[in-house]
Amino acid sequence: MITIVKQGLSDTIQDLGRFGFQKFGVVTSGAMDAHSHRIANLLVGNAEKASTIEMTLVGPHIAFEKDAVIAICGGDLQPTIDGVAVDMWKPVYIRKNHVLKFGAARSGSRAYLAVAGGFRVLSTMNSQSTYLKACIGGFEGRTLRTGDTIDCNERSVLGEALFLALSTKKIASWRPSSILLPTFKNDYVIRFMKGRQYHLFDEKSQYLFANEKFTVSSQSDRMGYRLNGEALSLLTPSELISEAVSFGSIQVPPDGNPIVLAADCQTTGGYPKIGQVASVDLSLIAQAKPGEQFSFREISLETAQRIMVQRERSLRNLKLSIAVKLKEMGK
Amino acid sequence: MLEVGLVWAYTLSPLGEQAVVVEVGTKIGEVAQGKVRAITMLLDEFPPLWMIEYIPAYTTVTIVYKIECFLLEEKSPFEAVCEHIDNLFLYLKTANQTEEKVVHIPVLYGGQHGPDLQFVAEHNGLTIDEVINIHVTGTYEVHMIGFAPGFPFIGGMSEKISAPRKETPRLLIPERSVGIAGAQTGVYPIATPGGWQLIGRTPLDLFLPQSDEPSLLKMGDKIKFYEITEGEYASFRGGVL
Numbered sequence: 001m002i003t004i005v006k007q008g009l010s011d012t013i014q015d016l017g018r019f020g021f022q023k024f025g026v027v028t029s030g031a032m033d034a035h036s037h038r039i040a041n042l043l044v045g046n047a048e049k050a051s052t053i054e055m056t057l058v059g060p061h062i063a064f065e066k067d068a069v070i071a072i073c074g075g076d077l078q079p080t081i082d083g084v085a086v087d088m089w090k091p092v093y094i095r096k097n098h099v100l101k102f103g104a105a106r107s108g109s110r111a112y113l114a115v116a117g118g119f120r121v122l123s124t125m126n127s128q129s130t131y132l133k134a135c136i137g138g139f140e141g142r143t144l145r146t147g148d149t150i151d152c153n154e155r156s157v158l159g160e161a162l163f164l165a166l167s168t169k170k171i172a173s174w175r176p177s178s179i180l181l182p183t184f185k186n187d188y189v190i191r192f193m194k195g196r197q198y199h200l201f202d203e204k205s206q207y208l209f210a211n212e213k214f215t216v217s218s219q220s221d222r223m224g225y226r227l228n229g230e231a232l233s234l235l236t237p238s239e240l241i242s243e244a245v246s247f248g249s250i251q252v253p254p255d256g257n258p259i260v261l262a263a264d265c266q267t268t269g270g271y272p273k274i275g276q277v278a279s280v281d282l283s284l285i286a287q288a289k290p291g292e293q294f295s296f297r298e299i300s301l302e303t304a305q306r307i308m309v310q311r312e313r314s315l316r317n318l319k320l321s322i323a324v325k326l327k328e329m330g331k
Numbered sequence: 332m333l334e335v336g337l338v339w340a341y342t343l344s345p346l347g348e349q350a351v352v353v354e355v356g357t358k359i360g361e362v363a364q365g366k367v368r369a370i371t372m373l374l375d376e377f378p379p380l381w382m383i384e385y386i387p388a389y390t391t392v393t394i395v396y397k398i399e400c401f402l403l404e405e406k407s408p409f410e411a412v413c414e415h416i417d418n419l420f421l422y423l424k425t426a427n428q429t430e431e432k433v434v435h436i437p438v439l440y441g442g443q444h445g446p447d448l449q450f451v452a453e454h455n456g457l458t459i460d461e462v463i464n465i466h467v468t469g470t471y472e473v474h475m476i477g478f479a480p481g482f483p484f485i486g487g488m489s490e491k492i493s494a495p496r497k498e499t500p501r502l503l504i505p506e507r508s509v510g511i512a513g514a515q516t517g518v519y520p521i522a523t524p525g526g527w528q529l530i531g532r533t534p535l536d537l538f539l540p541q542s543d544e545p546s547l548l549k550m551g552d553k554i555k556f557y558e559i560t561e562g563e564y565a566s567f568r569g570g571v572l
Contacts, residue, residue: 025480
């Protein structure tokens with residue numbers, strides 16, 4: 001069991017999302033930075049889809065009732081235990097009655113805490129992800145508050161092996177290869193594919209979109225990121241018929257400022273889409289802070305699919321190599 | 332067994348790496364809606380193993396797929412999934428005329444729950460009672476569900492009670508509010524910001540998170556609104572107004 005000793009700015013329980021219900025208008029939600037979420041789970045022997053705590057900009061203080069193995073991935077929210085900095089992107093052993101403290105984001109904006117076994121919260125529509133607007137999923141459909149206690153599930157076989165191995169060493173001497181570790185630094189270059197209404201934009205707007213920088217506005221959250229920059233416009237203003245949108249769709253409302261839709265985005269939208277962010281770059285979107293800048297680089301769908309498949313292969317390799325490491329540690 | 336049926340013209344285009352937008356028309360209306368229904372019926376009856384889910388809209392059905400199912404093919408995953416869709420769609424049948432479902436939605440009009448009813452009346456040179464009367468007389472149809480959990484896009488409202496959106500949207504519209512925006516009427520299943528003119532509130536939940544089908548309404552459903560009193564509203568909600 002863990003206890004939130006001090007709540008962060010917006011801590012929610014998330015998994016890989018709620019799929020199968022979009023036809024009922026139910027948004028998918030799920031971890032904004034699914035890549036970091038998945039690695040955090042793999043590092044503690046969990047299934048990738050197990051729930052983690054997503055924290056944003058300022059993290060919580062969390063007390064552990066029992067010894068546990070945890071991993072923290074994503075943005076650097078300065079995690080410490082007893083005043084000592086905790087390594088990220090590694091499995092870490094935390095002893096009972098100790099408090100894991102997060103501070104303000106130093107790089108990136110969202111961190112993911114996985115605990116071996118995963119958090120025990122109810123599933124709503126096959127997912128543990130919190131969707132705040134409809135008050136469903138996660139912990140009572142809301143952000144975590146000071147005083148909340150969350151149970152943890154039994155560790156997997158792998159998680160238990162890790163727990164035993166780390167109980168003496170406290171921290172693993174290995175981490176995933178750097179190819180899997182994103183760096184979150186301002187001036188993000190975001191790869192995108194042309195959107196279904198790309199051709200409806202005038203040439204100047206198409207040029208500006210691919211060559212200018214756009215600033216993340218303060219009106220940015222789990223639903224979407226509003227960007228400021230050169231205004232984009234259509235060849236001729238036209239009414240569009242609402243159709244499906246998804247995490248990464250780049251919509252342009254009449255004011256010309258693009259909106260990058262995020263994990264809690266609505267299922268359908270009626271604004272023209274100039275582009276779609278390559279899924280491998282969604283974690284960069286998730287980690288950008290208000291005031292930071294994006295520039296967009298076009299890639300083809302083929303390239304985007306190829307990169308995505310490569311990324312999936314590296315994650316699978318990571319999973320295998322963690323199992324091998326554990327065998328070695330057990331010896 | 333699958334039977335070879337009709338084939339319509341449609342286009343396939345990507346929505347990111349893992350979804351295909353099937354577009355069956357460029358106009359909102361019965362024709363497009365019938366095709367959308369036919370596709371969703373086919374996908375319900377024979378859900379492909381590579382499909383995660385589908386999202387129907389006015390003129391499109393977006394099919395979300397598992398990219399990992401197409402890694403062994405020589406083509407790109409997108410081309411491969413399009414070929415699968417083309418083959419599956421050979422079996423499209425005209426959407427059968429399922430018996431019409433009419434959902435009756437009680438509404439408490441005006442007062443604190445319908446603060447813009449007066450505006451809608453004045454805008455159209457009508458009395459409040461006339462607006463309510465026109466609103467309850469209409470038969471409406473659900474064109475699609477989207478935007479928010481259980482949110483119905485409803486067609487069929489009389490132009491006589493149309494009203495422009497508010498210039499400044501409200502920061503929070505309470506859940507179950509009934510509103511008018513332009514020539515459309517709608518019900519908000521959950522609390523959300525919005526610019527609709529609010530004319531009343533229903534005690535009925537449109538979003539049912541604990542149910543297998545979490546939306547009360549479905550594409551193609553017919554809707555009739557009827558007026559209820561404060562007392563009836565309260566008894567519906569277990570005494571809470």
